[in-house]
Amino acid sequence: MGRPRKDSAEQPVSERLERAMLRRMFDEPVAAITVRALIADAHCNRSTFYYHFNGVDEIADAAVERAIPYELPLAIASMMVAYTDASPSPQRFDELLHDHATVVPEQVDTLCLLLNGPNSALAERKVRDALSEVYPSIVAALPGDDGRDELALRVIFTYASSAILGLMAYRGSIGLGVPVERMIGAVAPEVPQALIACIRRAMRG
Known part of the structure; x- marks a missing residue:
């Protein structure tokens, strides 16, 4: 099976995931945020998420650093x-x-x-x-x-x-x-x- 594409035609998937993470972090603690919720928000699949990030804690760090x-x-x-x-x-x-x-x-x-x-x-x-x-x-x-x-x-x-x-x-x-x-x-x-x-x-x- 080929690797998930890193970029979409519009916005890189990693950025969409980080933005989705930030939006949730305004109201939810990191421990309560799930990969399922993030991939639904960013319109990608689970394999794509794990291609970019090892887990929720890693994407939380990346999202805050970007912010x-x-x-x-x-x-x-x-x-x-x-x-x-x-x-x-x-x-x-x-x-x-x-x-x-x-x-x-x-x-x-x-x-x-x-x-x-x-x-x-x-x-x-x-x-x-x-x-x-x-x-x-x-x-x-x-x-x-x-x-x-x-x-x-x-x-x-x-x-x-x-x-x-x-x-x-x-x-x-x-x-x-x-x-x-x-x-x-x-x-x-x-x-x-x-x-x-x-x-x-x-x-x-």
Whole structure:
């Protein structure tokens, strides 16, 4: 018997399966999702599913990783670097937000829903893993490299990451009714400026 085709004429089967998994993960814990349900949603057969994935846990990991807007941590890093050079006014903060924090809205919405759903622990772990991967790049982009307090920088980064994840989960809990920019604006520019002040202190060691 020949192998199942990896791609359909329209969308790759693996992507259809991952999208089906994400939709179910908004409301169902991974342990409750079955292969039968996924292949019905993605309009494929069981052999095709197992050609791409070893099981439900593997597709859950893949689906969440695909959902993470990797522009988000890079945008945060870019804004942090921009802030270390000046203390911008609220108007300047709006400009920085526009220039540095552009992400795909659909991906942000998906992540907000995941962080507020029954699989929030998995989603948060995956996001933290992604942030950890870009952390060295963030630190390397900060001006100066002598006498840094590495522990303080890591604490600040972890604190900021936790705050962002909390805001995203809250946004998911209220049905995505509040734009991301509005939520950031509620704590800006004072909170970002306070974090940058902490970063500057840590940079001096």
